[in-house]
Amino acid sequence: MSTRTTPTESGAPAAPADRSWLRDHSELGVSLLLLAIGALVLTDALTMPLDVAQRGPVGPRTVPLAVGTGLLVIAALLAVDVLRGGRGEAEAGEDVDLARPGDRRTVLLLAGVFVGNAVLIEPLGFPVSGALLFWGSAYALGSRHPRRDPLIAAVLSLVTFHVFNNLLGVPLPGGPLMGVL
Known part of the structure; x- marks a missing residue:
């Protein structure tokens, strides 16, 4: 079985043509992701039970x-x-060093905080789990104020809880x- 290749300017064989085409059109993956999320949102919205009393012309499906329709339109336009x-x-920001790898520690800390919030929200409630979130x-993103950060987190969590x-x-x-609340 032979692999089709495309020649380079020097005449030497390059990477297989199929792989080159996929690399040149890698943004199609983002389009597929948007398409899948849009389809999921629309499916969820259309199968949503309408037990909730509607207060005005805009219902819970609107x-x-x-959003689902917008995601599908954006996916199609991007494709x-x-x-x-x-x-x-490519990123051309002056504050981004593209030669350095990503900060995995920060990403893993943030992922752990979000998973912890999802696990703790039911037993501890939103005020406590939100404050921890x-x-x-703030800690994962670099803030190191041991007295101020927990206080601000508690206030943000209580205000968010009250508003919602x-x-x-x-x-x-x-x-x-x-x-107590």
Whole structure:
């Protein structure tokens, strides 16, 4: 079985043509991801039970339908642009050193904080898990103020809980502090 190759300017055989085409059109992966997420959002919105009483002309399906449709449109426009030869520009920011590898420690710390929040939100409630989320995120991103950071995290968590739970009517788990708040 022979592999088809495309010659380079010097006449020497290069990488297989199929692999080169995929490398040149790698942005299609982003388009496929957007397409999958858009389809998932639309499927979820269309299968959503409508047990909730509607307060006005906009129902609970409106925003998910708009977001899902927008994702599908953006996926299609991106795919067309890539297939016509469009390419994303490389990062040219002056504060980014492209020669250095990514900061895996920060990414892993943030991922751990988010997973911890997901695990702890039910037993501890949002005020406590949210404070841990805000403090852990600040720590992972480099803030090292042991007195100030937990205080700011607690205030942010309580304000967020109050706004969502009491003002917007989005119930968040209160946990053991529900009677106190």
